[in-house]
Amino acid sequence: xxxxxxxxxxxxxxxxxxxxxxxxxxxxxxxxxxxxxxxxxxxxxxxxxxxxxxxxxxxxxxxxxxxxxxxxxxxxxxxxxxxxxxxxxxxxxxxxxxxxxxxxxxxxxxxxxxxxxxxxxxxxxxxxxxxxxxxxxxx
Numbered sequence: 001x002x003x004x005x006x007x008x009x010x011x012x013x014x015x016x017x018x019x020x021x022x023x024x025x026x027x028x029x030x031x032x033x034x035x036x037x038x039x040x041x042x043x044x045x046x047x048x049x050x051x052x053x054x055x056x057x058x059x060x061x062x063x064x065x066x067x068x069x070x071x072x073x074x075x076x077x078x079x080x081x082x083x084x085x086x087x088x089x090x091x092x093x094x095x096x097x098x099x100x101x102x103x104x105x106x107x108x109x110x111x112x113x114x115x116x117x118x119x120x121x122x123x124x125x126x127x128x129x130x131x132x133x134x135x136x137x138x139x
Contacts, residue, residue, distance in 0.1 A: 001103050002030030004134060010107060012038045012069035016057060018046040020073065026103060027071045038069070046072040051079035061115040068115075074100055081106045081125070084118070088125030096128045104130045 005011070011034060017027045019042045031037045045057060054076050061068050070077060078100035085093065085108060096106060108123040131137065 001105055001129075001131065001134075001136070002033030004129060005030065005105065006033040010067070012067045013065045014038065014061065014067075015040045015069045015071060016046060016061075017042050017071040018073060019044050020047050023047075023071050023073065030071075030103075046070065046076075048073060049076045051076055051083050054080045055083070055118065055120075058118050059116045063114060065115070077106075081108065083120045084108055084110070084123040085125035086121030086123060088123075089127065092125050092128035095130070095133070096125065099130075101130050101132070103136075104128065 015027060015031070015038050017023055017040055023046075024042065027040065031040070043057075046054065049057070049072065054070065054072070057070070058068065058080075070080075078096070081096060081100065085096070085106075088108075092106075100106070105128070106125065107127040109126050110118055110123045112118055112122070
């Protein structure tokens, strides 16, 4: 999944990752596709966080960060993605509504002047890919 991100130019400036072992392992595998590796912040705050708490994490992102990546858990990440995505690719939105499996990637375009202005419905779901869509086996 990291190779998919890097191959399409989706390079995060900052990755905020749960300290949970599975999330950290997932990010460590994905970040191998980036040289140099993006700045990473490990935090307990994302573990079992709901969409509202995750939105607060997003809103506290430093202004110099242009591309943020969250690596965490469901149902919080799926709920946050659905809550933020007010528009976007219809196929991606349909796939997202079915399931947000392990290692799935949702790419959201968020027009904003400041991270603290990110609000429900303000983003456009650009892409939603899963390991299955890419023909990968993860577990």
